Amino acid sequence: MTEIQLGLTVEFGRDRPLQLDSGTVLGPITVAYRTWGKLNADRSNAILICHALTGDQYVIGGNPVTGREGWWTSMVGPGKVIDTDRYYVICSNVLGGCMGTTGPKEINPETGQPWGLGFPVITIGDMVRAQAMLLDHLGIGDLFCVIGGSMGGMQVLEWAASYPDRVFSAVPIACAAKHSAQNIAFHEVGRQAIVSDPDWKDGTYFEHGTNPRAGLAVARMAAHITYLSEAALHRKFGRSLQDREKVSYGFEADFQVESYLRYQGSSFVDRFDANSYLYITRAMDYFDLAAEYGGVLANAFMDSKTRFCVVSFTSDWLFPTAENRAIVHALNAAAANVSFVEIETDKGHDAFLLDEPELFNILSGFLNGAAEHRGLKDT
Amino acid sequence: MTEIQLGLTVEFGRDRPLQLDSGTVLGPITVAYRTWGKLNADRSNAILICHALTGDQYVIGGNPVTGREGWWTSMVGPGKVIDTDRYYVICSNVLGGCMGTTGPKEINPETGQPWGLGFPVITIGDMVRAQAMLLDHLGIGDLFCVIGGSMGGMQVLEWAASYPDRVFSAVPIACAAKHSAQNIAFHEVGRQAIVSDPDWKDGTYFEHGTNPRAGLAVARMAAHITYLSEAALHRKFGRSLQDREKVSYGFEADFQVESYLRYQGSSFVDRFDANSYLYITRAMDYFDLAAEYGGVLANAFMDSKTRFCVVSFTSDWLFPTAENRAIVHALNAAAANVSFVEIETDKGHDAFLLDEPELFNILSGFLNGAAEHRGLKDT
Numbered sequence: 111m112t113e114i115q116l117g118l119t120v121e122f123g124r125d126r127p128l129q130l131d132s133g134t135v136l137g138p139i140t141v142a143y144r145t146w147g148k149l150n151a152d153r154s155n156a157i158l159i160c161h162a163l164t165g166d167q168y169v170i171g172g173n174p175v176t177g178r179e180g181w182w183t184s185m186v187g188p189g190k191v192i193d194t195d196r197y198y199v200i201c202s203n204v205l206g207g208c209m210g211t212t213g214p215k216e217i218n219p220e221t222g223q224p225w226g227l228g229f230p231v232i233t234i235g236d237m238v239r240a241q242a243m244l245l246d247h248l249g250i251g252d253l254f255c256v257i258g259g260s261m262g263g264m265q266v267l268e269w270a271a272s273y274p275d276r277v278f279s280a281v282p283i284a285c286a287a288k289h290s291a292q293n294i295a296f297h298e299v300g301r302q303a304i305v306s307d308p309d310w311k312d313g314t315y316f317e318h319g320t321n322p323r324a325g326l327a328v329a330r331m332a333a334h335i336t337y338l339s340e341a342a343l344h345r346k347f348g349r350s351l352q353d354r355e356k357v358s359y360g361f362e363a364d365f366q367v368e369s370y371l372r373y374q375g376s377s378f379v380d381r382f383d384a385n386s387y388l389y390i391t392r393a394m395d396y397f398d399l400a401a402e403y404g405g406v407l408a409n410a411f412m413d414s415k416t417r418f419c420v421v422s423f424t425s426d427w428l429f430p431t432a433e434n435r436a437i438v439h440a441l442n443a444a445a446a447n448v449s450f451v452e453i454e455t456d457k458g459h460d461a462f463l464l465d466e467p468e469l470f471n472i473l474s475g476f477l478n479g480a481a482e483h484r485g486l487k488d489t
Numbered sequence: 490m491t492e493i494q495l496g497l498t499v500e501f502g503r504d505r506p507l508q509l510d511s512g513t514v515l516g517p518i519t520v521a522y523r524t525w526g527k528l529n530a531d532r533s534n535a536i537l538i539c540h541a542l543t544g545d546q547y548v549i550g551g552n553p554v555t556g557r558e559g560w561w562t563s564m565v566g567p568g569k570v571i572d573t574d575r576y577y578v579i580c581s582n583v584l585g586g587c588m589g590t591t592g593p594k595e596i597n598p599e600t601g602q603p604w605g606l607g608f609p610v611i612t613i614g615d616m617v618r619a620q621a622m623l624l625d626h627l628g629i630g631d632l633f634c635v636i637g638g639s640m641g642g643m644q645v646l647e648w649a650a651s652y653p654d655r656v657f658s659a660v661p662i663a664c665a666a667k668h669s670a671q672n673i674a675f676h677e678v679g680r681q682a683i684v685s686d687p688d689w690k691d692g693t694y695f696e697h698g699t700n701p702r703a704g705l706a707v708a709r710m711a712a713h714i715t716y717l718s719e720a721a722l723h724r725k726f727g728r729s730l731q732d733r734e735k736v737s738y739g740f741e742a743d744f745q746v747e748s749y750l751r752y753q754g755s756s757f758v759d760r761f762d763a764n765s766y767l768y769i770t771r772a773m774d775y776f777d778l779a780a781e782y783g784g785v786l787a788n789a790f791m792d793s794k795t796r797f798c799v800v801s802f803t804s805d806w807l808f809p810t811a812e813n814r815a816i817v818h819a820l821n822a823a824a825a826n827v828s829f830v831e832i833e834t835d836k837g838h839d840a841f842l843l844d845e846p847e848l849f850n851i852l853s854g855f856l857n858g859a860a861e862h863r864g865l866k867d868t
Contacts, residue, residue, distance in 0.1 A: 131738075132738035133738075134738075227740075230738070231738040231739055231740075288728060289728070290719060290722070290723060290728075291719075291722035291723050291725075291726045291727055291728065291744070291746045292714065292717075292719045292722045292723075294728070294744050294746050294747060295710075295714050295722065295746050295747070295750050296711075296714060298710070298742075298744075298746070298747045298750055298751070299707060299710045299711045299714065299750070301740065302703075302706070302707050302710060302751070302754070303682060303707045305740075306686070306703035306704065306706070306707060307685070308687055324681075324685035325685065327681070327685070328678060328681050328682045328685060328707065331674075331677070331678045331681060332675075332678045332711050335671065335674045335675060335678065338671075340669060340670075340671040340806075340809075343669070343670035343671045343674065344669060344670050344671075346670075347670045348670055349667060349668070349669075349670065349673070349777060357775055359510075359511035359512075359513075359609070359610040360610055361606075361610075361680065361684075361767060361771065363677075364774075365670070365673050365677075365774065367670045367673050367674050367677070368673060368674070368677045371674050371677055371678070372677070372681070375681070388740060392740065395743075395744065396736055398728060427719075427806070430719075
């Protein structure tokens with residue numbers, strides 16, 4: 111086993127800029143990341159976790175901003191499905207994010223001010239290229255596995271398409287190869303909520319000492335509904351009242367679901383940057399993997415030797431099974447090695463973050479099988 | 490045939506106040522309405538149309554605010570399904586509305602200022618009681634039919650439950666007997682968007698010469714997505730770009746669906762009052778018909794002689810078929826006379842407003858059958 115020092119950020123200088131899909135050249139850039147476990151001598155046991163829209167590199171362990179546990183403690187850790195005793199696990203904050211990787215809230219070296227809307231619009235492809243630079247820096251040629259849900263799944267697909275030789279196995283969960291009209295529409299509602307907030311100030315809120323809290327909270331509330339299912343909301347809240355026996359005939363949060371949603375909005379604002387929300391939603395809107403390959407999704411995976419496991423959830427209406435199945439069809443058309451499972455759950459899109467035993471069992475089986483093919487030792 | 494003069498508003502004085510579900514007594518009140526066709530000598534051919542959240546009494550003909558045609562021209566008119574050559578058709582603006590019926594934008598006689606948040610919170614039951622006062626005023630004892638979609642359907646159910654002897658037939662379309670947790674959540678997002686807009690000014694925007702346009706537009710955008718289906722959005726827009734050949738790598742409305750949604754938001758603001766939006770969404774949230782009848786929905790329809798036709802749409806995820814079927818189950822449990830149809834369409838919740846031939850055929854058949862039982866002549 112080779113010890114790799116746990117580094118928190120790496121800066122790529124002006125001499126190693128990132129060529130963005132928009133045509134802009136961005137540099138210097140910083141990538142903030144975390145790792146767990148040890149890279150083996152063959153450098154063959156690395157797993158890259160790609161986080162979702164509002165996720166970050168704090169997959170497990172304490173998150174310094176929220177003070178809470180990481181977002182995937184159910185899946186990742188010693189003895190867990192993504193076993194940090196066995197694998198070397200990496201997660202970096204995405205390009206455009208707000209947890210240390212270069213994004214709109216960081217300082218633009220040209221102006222000495224936060225980038226704000228001066229930050230270039232980025233894509234899922236750009237995020238993945240920044241991750242590839244991180245892997246180069248860590249001395250990791252190819253990944254044993256790249257895995258992620260939602261926007262993380264989009265990055266998984268982009269990885270498999272752009273760097274097929276660097277991806278031994280790939281697990282896109284609850285995602286799509288392109289963002290749907292309905293999902294673009296929901297993102298646009300969130301963005302309009304933010305830019306309508308006078309405290310947004312055309313993106314220069316840091317300079318003005320303001321924060322578009324209200325707009326970002328509304329954006330989060332709208333998005334949060336899409337992460338759950340109607341059945342889950344009914345099971346959790348139904349029409350139950352919040353700390354009262356009858357309705358108030360007013361506009362307080364009479365219903366538990368209102369109170370819950372308000373909390374989701376206000377707590378999100380404490381940890382997320384409004385401009386990052388604009389940029390990252392835009393990157394998802396722009397994602398259309400087939401378009402990068404002549405309009406035929408299968409072309410993205412031609413001659414791929416990667417082992418795929420595609421996972422969807424029955425009650426996920428943000429990235430419904432049909433979208434995930436379209437990925438599987440393309441992989442089959444490309445004669446790729448693919449397993450597909452649709453998990454029966456009422457937990458909606460967020461099921462990938464939650465305690466979902468069937469998901470754990472399936473991924474555990476898939477990873478063990480892949481590890482055997484890779485020739486990884488048991489421990 | 491007895492000619493009824495087309496009146497636009499009726500005022501009920503302080504001596505005839507409305508007893509609200511909240512316990513508040515509201516009076517005087519004005520009800521704004523429109524009628525089409527002629528009441529027959531038996532006064533047996535009246536149809537009450539109940540409008541949805543953002544609808545109004547301008548069912549057909551020009552709408553003086555929008556300058557556009559009414560919202561149900563496909564369904565109502567001479568020779569149409571709701572045939573104004575045969576029936577006497579009435580529609581009134583709901584209590585709490587903003588098209589002439591007493592609501593938060595009207596003047597509170599106590600203060601001489603617009604009601605604003607001083608307006609009492611109202612319910613679907615209150616709306617229906619105001620409509621019943623209008624019918625009394627028009628000299629109409631019982632309705633041949635009461636019909637409406639969405640919130641209009643809630644009013645239909647409330648009519649059938651509260652005034653069974655005044656409702657010969659009832660057509661609740663694309664609605665529910667209670668508002669679901671998910672729907673309350675979407676309403677709460679819209680309300681938070683409005684009250685977060687600094688131009689809302691705690692509801693006193695008229696006095697301040699402002700208008701929470703941005704907040705109301707965001708509320709409308711979020712709601713509008715729920716009125717359509719993913720399939721319809723995909724069919725109409727997909728990922729098509731708006732007046733450009735490639736994405737702009739910016740935050741303009743690159744996608745047609747964004748442009749469409751922005752238009753829906755901004756045009757809505759020109760015709761609707763933000764406080765009315767708060768009050769009417771709240772009335773829908775509070776709707777839970779079973780709760781008024783000991784928690785058993787069937788009790789709401791015991792011994793009812795009303796003929797019901799319940800209609801749902803396969804792609805309506807705001808008021809899905811399951812919610813409509815729950816109404817049918819309750820009606821069956823109450824041994825009521827009920828037909829139920831689920832119409833196959835990809836148009837989503839808004840299908841009831843659109844050109845939907847199967848809906849026209851079914852309602853035409855239902856109304857003709859009911860007319861025969863009622864002993865109405867063909868013309």
